[in-house]
Amino acid sequence: MKKLLEFLVKSIVDSPQDVSVEEEDEGDELILDLKVNPNDVKIVIGKEGKTIRSLREIIKIKAIKEKKRVRINVS
Numbered sequence: 234m235k236k237l238l239e240f241l242v243k244s245i246v247d248s249p250q251d252v253s254v255e256e257e258d259e260g261d262e263l264i265l266d267l268k269v270n271p272n273d274v275k276i277v278i279g280k281e282g283k284t285i286r287s288l289r290e291i292i293k294i295k296a297i298k299e300k301k302r303v304r305i306n307v308s
Contacts, residue, residue, distance in 0.1 A: 234295050234303060238265055241288055246273040262302045265292070269307070277307055 235256045243249035251270035256263065269277055278285050289305055296303040 234263060234292055234299075235265060237295060238267065238288065238292055238305065241291065242267060242269065242277060245284070246270065246276050248273055261300075262304065263296065265303065265305045267305055267307045274307065 235254045239252060239254045242254075243252050246252060246269055248270040251268075251273070253268045255266040255268070257266070258264075267277070276284070277288075279287075285305070285307060289303075292303050292305060
């Protein structure tokens with residue numbers, strides 16, 4: 234899931250070299266800490282949070298297949 238999120242975010246931001254994803258596995262929950270350039274945060278979140286909501290839905294689909302819960306934090 235880390236690679237999928239990283240790929241999706243790098244394709245929409247202006248500074249893809251600044252994108253990094255940290256993955257923490259806590260049993261049945263997976264926490265993904267997404268770090269982007271401060272100028273790209275508005276792109277990742279999107280208008281009214283639509284972009285980040287869509288990213289979370291895509292990652293959630295993969296998480297369901299792996300029987301995990303996922304949480305994405307943006308910083």
